[in-house]
Amino acid sequence: MDIELIELFPNSIKFILSDVSLAFANAIRRTGLAEVSSLVIEDVYVLKNTSPLFDEFIAHRLGLVPLKYDINDLDLNFRDECDCGGIGCNMCTVTLTISKETDNQTTTVVYSSDLISSTEGVEPISSTIPIVKLGPNQALELECMAQLGQGKEHAKWQPVSAMGYQIFPIPKISKDKCTNCLICIEACYRGVFQKVGDNVQVANPLNCTLCGYCLDLCEPGAITINNDPTKVIFSFETNGGMNPATVLTKAGELLISNIDEFKKTLESTLIDKEKES
């Protein structure tokens, strides 16, 4: 197996994964989406709300605010697996509070930056996510409980906003059959083909999405688009809470632990069967 990095930004990554099956790439994708945990507000205690929005409306908005935290510094338990029995303690819950009010002259907007965390290093990924606008003489006072969860339970816990892969494309131009009509350059919105000198060439092969639109317009046989089934182009974007390398590492660890668990269960089942017989 080999990984060739194409792009790496704080919140996104694109790489070529070689010598793998599509099933393996899909297992990484599904684990990243559904099983890698993240920290999100789950319970909201409303102490005072005279804003124009219902309590439930505000709680729903707060649940969708992505939180930034360092997974290595903050070693949280899942709440239902914690020693506290799911009541909520500092080993499974991070408390964030909001307290804002206006006088009879002013209006203001409650932003995500108004969430004050009890735990150092936990904060919204952006300070400018609007929660609610307060009119004159209005107040909002809340206590929010953030906890770890998984995307398979609710999409708000997905650490990635898009995660996918495509088969590795191999577009080629036949010099004998190409008439240099340049139609393929106009047709391909991904900019795969470019004119170099007097000829059309494949300039950005990795941009090809295998749509085949150029094949419909071009001289028959002038362009061929094959693929390498042992390679995929993998790309995804995180919601900002974790960096892409952490998400991938966690997905790999979870995949290994799931396979270990399967192996142990299979072995104990076979031993039990042997004892019965």
Ligand SMILES: [Zn+2]
């Ligand atoms: Zn706990």
